[in-house]
Amino acid sequence: MTDNFSTNRPFLCGEASIETSPRSKILYGLLLLAICVGACFAPPSAKGEIAQPSGTANATDHVKRAPSINATPERVTVGVEPGRSEIRWDTGDGSVGFVYVSTNGEKRTLFATGPTGRATAPWIKRASYLFELYRDVEQRTLLAAVTISGVSALKVSPKASLKVSPLTTLWQNNAQWLLAAVALVVLYFAVYFSTPGEMRTGFPAEPSTSPRQLHVVRNLLLGLVVFACVDGAIFHTELYTSILAPDSFAGRMAILTRAEKERVSSGLKEVLVVGDSRVAEGFSATAADKLGSEGGFKFVSLAEPASSIDIWYYMLREIDPTARRYSAIVIPYGYGYNRRRGQLLKIPMAAPLLRYSDCFDFTSSFEEWSDRFRAFTACILRGSALQSDVIDLFEHPAVRAESIRSEHKRILARAAYKGRADDIAGTSYDPNTGQITFPSRLTETQREAIKGSLQEPSQSESEQLIALQRQWIRRILKRYSNSPTAIVLVPTPRGPFGRFSRTSMAYQTFFSGMTMDKPILSLPEHTFDFLEAPEYYFDGYHVNAKGRQKFTETVVAELVKQLKPANSAHFASDPEQF
């Protein structure tokens, strides 16, 4: 429920492997074709070292990405003249980033700034250049990095040289001037053919008579029907979903669910953990597997930043159509996320999972009518929820192709993720005065997150949040009512200063009086109280590597204990009973 924008965000927990399907290959081919067309219209880059912040920042604000920095090409052939490479970066959240470059590990120098952009480095020599994207000018928070290797033309292997596409070579050889000339010629002939020669003295009005019978309503309705069908064929199938930006919320959700659907069962007792960024940072499936292996458990984490319980429901529906795949499903509950922001992200995030029949249920999760309208439209016309992604694809087809190609790297990175090493130890909070003292090493982002986490939700916010969780827990339980899968509710740690919070994480606070279609299991309210200390957190919401280990150990220990066959009989509709 809290969105997390940390650098090394876990991408896909578990050891799932993804194979490229034949359909994906065809799509990939189509994408490459689009790249060729797109490349023909790519704007010429600025000359020299002038950084060029991209103009798409506003247009693609709604696609939340992981911070990235890419170089094209990463391996630059250097002859007599220096080579060149284009650096593209994106901080992912619209904040200003600082790109530094160091040559052969020497001192870093500022290369460019901006939330997103590209800049050409036309001075690549035979050396190694490390380009690093930092959140701050003090170079404290590294967001992403890329290395460019300048290699001698003589040393480039024939195989390596084959990797550089002719288009790239053409582009690097100042093809932008050729492109500009072609554009001018096109412009010339377009205007030439538009004119009959003589100056116009008048302009004809629209037609007022027709030689044939017109069918206004019929054609309009048919147009709408065909449009809805085209939208369905493109966006309600795998056709577009398979080329969603892997860094976007929608793309990550699509990849996660696809990978989990395609994963072959381990034959062990599989436990699925869903959740938002707090669980994504807090729970390690790899560590859990080691801890739970003796009990025959296999853990899978599909926790995803900024997701919420309604999205988990749709995710479960997608990956577990028979509702019998998992031994247990761990669902966190609690407070603490930017509600408005969550609402805005929810639609594109849920888009790859939505069906036509969800138009009323999904809409009911929103309070404002404008959001409800957007949610409804997203179910019927899924493309409307993926506007930013489509625009991004058209604007940067090559980048998209590259990021889809490197999808497996992200999956591996997600599985290998060990959590953030830094902590906020030394931060103190006085609940009486409300004063917070930060150690000097904390960044502004960390400080803001800590301040944000200390703000108690308002009465109405709490009520809405509880209502949402009750509504969707009920739906999840209904779905699993006839299934052997155990549903485990886990209270999420409230933050580094959770002990001062007035909010109760008691099961009753959230689910008292609720009719359950299935017995559930809930971990005790105070299970994670020991984690609510600054040394276990790297900001106001998310645990660090140390906290991650502790959280995982506790969850696994509790689950192993509770999921023993002997204990299963104790499942009750009111967990406080046992």
Added chain:
Amino acid sequence: MLFNSFQYWIFFLIVLALFYSVPFRVGKVLLLCASYVFYMWWDPRFIVLILTSTIVDYWLGILLESASGRRKKLLLVVSLVVNLGILGFFKYYNFFAGSLATLLHLPQSSVILQIILPVGISFYTFASLSYTIDVYWGKMKAVRNFIDYAFFIAFFPHLIAGPIIRGRQFISQIQNWRRPATVVVQSGIVLILSGLLKKIVFADRFAIVSDKYFGDLGGHPGWLSAWSGCVAFALQVFFDFSGYTDIARGCAKLLGFEFPLNFARPALSRNPPDLWQRWHITLSLWLRDYLFMPLSRRRRGRFALYRNLILVMVLVGLWHGANWTFVLWGAYHGVLLLSHRVFDRATAGTLLSEVMRKRLFVPFSVALMFLCYAVSVAFFRASTLQDSAFILRGMFGFHHVTGNFLFTTGTVVLFFISLFLAVAQERNQFIDRLALAPARVQIPAYVCVFLTLELFPVTDQVPFVYFQF
């Protein structure tokens, strides 16, 4: 209630359904009420202004018809004073008072008033004035039915940003209203869709580029940035205003009314006079008929002609906004018109003139005219003269840096798409013909438009540029 808002389309569909469910005499009143509701949506207080202008000109029209000699002139003067007085006070008071205060070294706070500019005031004032002047000249009869007159002034599709309609074109349509033919309805739908495309896909996307430049001029030095920003704004303002006009005309058609053409591919203009025949046509014609021609009739001669040209164009600039940047924008266009006229006279009958008329040369003329127009954006879009000067210095290389190309791949593609659509429309009315096209053409066209509107709109609602005028 913007034309690109969901609210407006709910409002329009309700009005459309109600209008066709009652006889026209009732429907007319209903449309008038709907128009007032539409206007009051912005600020209910300003309904008083529109009602004042309507009532005064309605009575003056009747009185003018029967009056003669000095009394007739006096009545016209009253109409001019009332209409221009309201316009002048609300739109220009602060500008003139502020300028005078600066001239006399008085503190601005002593003369500046907190005045809100009523939306659409320039448009309905000109519509109202055209009526009284036409009645004065005897070109039309005074309207005896108040509802008809009020309807002409307040009819909501043109109320906020034109096109500037004239009594003699529109009142007869009210008096002889007929259900629109199928082809007119079809044409209206095509216009609405084209207007929406122009606004929320083209204009708003070019706006991202231009806002980036004009929102941070200091951060974008260099000729490449300046030209990118200005060309982007030139395209934005065209698609924005032309899109508004298309929607207005389309809505009017669906209700059985015709509005005059307001834009005819101005980006394909070959020279300044051609530009003003294609750009905001109703304003150009209004100024020609009610200002330029009367001035030219009073005093003939080349110098007087040139003077009138500049004067009218300065007023065109001032019509757009109370700022010295607009005055200079108008003057710049006046100078362009004048230069063209002088050049034309000087080269008449020469080889150069012959070459320039050749079809092969037309693209160069069009490009030159477009660039000249882009230069004028430095005055039109900048908030102050200092900003204009900064942009112009940038455009002509005085910043001594290259700057950034601000267009993205998407906006470059949009530019070419818009060019080809303009060319197709210019050559054979491609867009207009869609209204007559068979289903096999029309349905795919609709699908393309719907898909474009679904996938490529700018989701943040950007107000129409011409609302501020």
